[in-house]
């Protein structure tokens with residue numbers, strides 16, 4: 001019989017509450033909504049004909065992408081200093097491994113996608129200010145070839161994130177409708193299973 005000791009989720013301390021805290025749930029859903037908007041605005045910006053609207057779409061896309069990066073850094077700091085809720089006791093070992101792997105890859109994508117976007121923006125050599133206000137420092141030399149190659153990587157990572165999200169959402173729905181445990185419910189914004 002597998003126990004929670006077999007993964008990165010050790011037995012919680014006595015002060016522990018059963019679900020995700022309000023902070024964890026806020027960060028999960030705020031980042032999720034912003035990322036979905038990022039796909040819509042990113043594709044629109046690329047497809048739009050050259051015009052002031054296209055430039056505005058790119059300002060919104062790059063700015064919100066940097067906001068996502070900042071929120072993900074906060075989320076990782078929160079995660080490193082707090083215990084996640086334990087897995088359901090009947091969750092098999094392979095599912096714990098699969099969930100841990102998928103979550104790790106989701107975090108990696110949430111960092112790598114904004115960073116590659118930042119490199120594309122820098123290599124393009126056009127000065128850029130977040131939400132028309134805060135100048136974004138350059139993290140790469142001006143280089144058109146670099147910008148084109150990393151733009152392809154940025155787009156490919158976006159597709160990889162979509163694949164991960166399909167798996168992630170299917171797993172969440174399976175927990176709720178097939179396994180009938182509380183894994184989805186305890187992550188919902190209105191959940192009352194935690195602080």
Ligand code: HEM
Nearest residue numbers: 038042043046062065066068114117118120121151155158
């Ligand atoms: C989680 C955050 C982000 C997501 C999900 C995302 C997603 C996308 C997607 C789906 C596209 C369209 C790709 C294509 O059609 O080839 C795109 C394009 C682009 N994104 Fe992002 N992006 C994010 C963050 C950023 C950031 C932070 C920046 C810059 C500071 C950025 C800069 C760009 C640029 C310059 C393009 C156009 C690339 C090209 O010319 O093909 N993105 N992004």
Ligand code: HEM
Nearest residue numbers: 028031032035036079084103106107165169172183184187
């Ligand atoms: C862009 C969208 C999303 C991203 C990037 C994302 C990312 C993540 C990550 C990284 C975790 C792991 C949390 C941790 O262990 O620190 C997580 C947990 C979770 N997500 Fe998402 N998620 C997204 C959307 C969704 C959606 C739409 C659902 C529901 C249908 C969902 C349901 C859950 C649930 C139930 C958990 C908790 C799993 C557990 O208790 O171990 N997520 N999510």
